Amino acid sequence: MKKILLLVAGLAISGMVSAQKSLLSVDENNKYIYYQVVDLPGRTADSLHNNVVLFMKEFYPKEKSLQITSSGASVKDKFLTYTSLVKHENGEMAYALNIECKDGKYRYWITNFVFTPYEKNRYGMFVPVNGVTIPLEKASDKLAKKDVEGYFEQTEAFCKQLGDKLKKYMVEGKTQPKVDKPVKKIVTEKW
């Protein structure tokens, strides 16, 4: 019975892993890509474009690579990756995000993943290893298998979360400024 349970658990875990890996595809240049087309019927290209601009300015306010075009926007940035045992930074993943809008839909893709490993410096800080950059496509040639799996999982998780946040902006549009609720007054003299 225990063996069966272990087998089921194993299959479930391997299924989850392979399901997660399928989030990334390969484009015509053999580069990993996270590509999504999202339908939003009834929304004009202009209103979607306005939301893209809003999203980009909110999420990448200081990013010099941010480019707004007539049909969308693009930006280059990076996110940190973490070790699995005791959590600390072990690298950064550079990526490029592109968004385009049409009437009733938008599409976005995240690609050009390049990994830079981190090392601990003399001051106890984790910093990029000098001169080492590894395109995600070549990671399995240069890094240990287990590490590569971790970077893939974190990349996919990041892409999904970024896509979810983008969708929120695209659907809801400009977020209303938060109005502070008045603090409820209690009169202690009467009770």
Add this chain to the structure above:
Amino acid sequence: MKKILLLLSLFVIVVTSAKAETTAVADTGKVGTTADPKDPPLIFSGSVDTYYKYDFSGHANIPTSFASDQNSVSIGMIDLGLKKKVGKAAFVGELAFGPRGQYQSTPNGDGTTANGTNSFHIQNLYVSYDVTDKLNFTAGYMATFIGYEVISPTGNFNYSTSYLFTSGPFQNAGFKATYAFSDKVSLMAGIFNDNWNVYTAQHDVSTFGAQLFLAPAKGWTAYLNVASGPTSGTIFDLTTAYQITDAFKLGLNAADYSTAHGGLGYQGVALYPQLAVSKTVTFGVRGEYFKVKQGDNITGLTLTSNIKAGALTIIPEVRLDNSNVDTFGFTKGDGTPTKQAGQFVIAAVYAF
């Protein structure tokens, strides 16, 4: 026993809080990026190392730091680091337990007799503040900015250390300001305690230190360092490394030190070529020339390999040192002086 309990408690608290906080981080997946500049969690990291050394004379000969025990499976240290940044303010605290992290690299106590045998275990303890995106202030007890090699075995390719490392500063306590002109140029200037490697200044805070960082090309970094004071003397240091290809890296360290009084000191240069032959195996050589001013000189050749298996690195190493005189301190198995010394070391370093 109290120390062990304290350490265990600290470990549990830190791991628990780090896990809890990084779970929250994973929800956004964008900590520290422009996309979502959220404060990173409390970060916990460290390493442990152990080694075996055999000096070919049958007794320990080579006097550089660490890997000191002859024909013994010995411990280096357990290193435990914590760091946290909230907004623009950050702290780093790094404790070490074991010969490498205590009496071989940090002072006992604060210099007073009562604390003469009381190890503080502190490798790094400082706070910093980002005044702007380009300007940072840091104060506390910090690993030195001088030199190529470091105390932590995870920061060095070779397990044994150079004469330049052993003779130079290990830590400098003080205050420093760092201004980044660009990704390729930055300048640090600071004022540090009168002596190197002390938790408490003997008289005053009178050592001036500066570091010019340059990145002339992709993969090439260079640090031009100076530390000078009426008590500690003056050291000029160049530390540079160039990742020339994916597989080949070349490092260089050169230094000139003059004592504050008496005109003594040392000079030296060390070259560090390293070649990765697979994704888990790298070979490297350290060739060093070291000269005591108005004294003897020594050359050292160390052949080292780093074999990685996940977080574990196995470091086998053969080292041959040769002095110009037989009075340098090396002795043969029968105790007679000799110009040469050689040793074999195999070490295991686990980083977490």
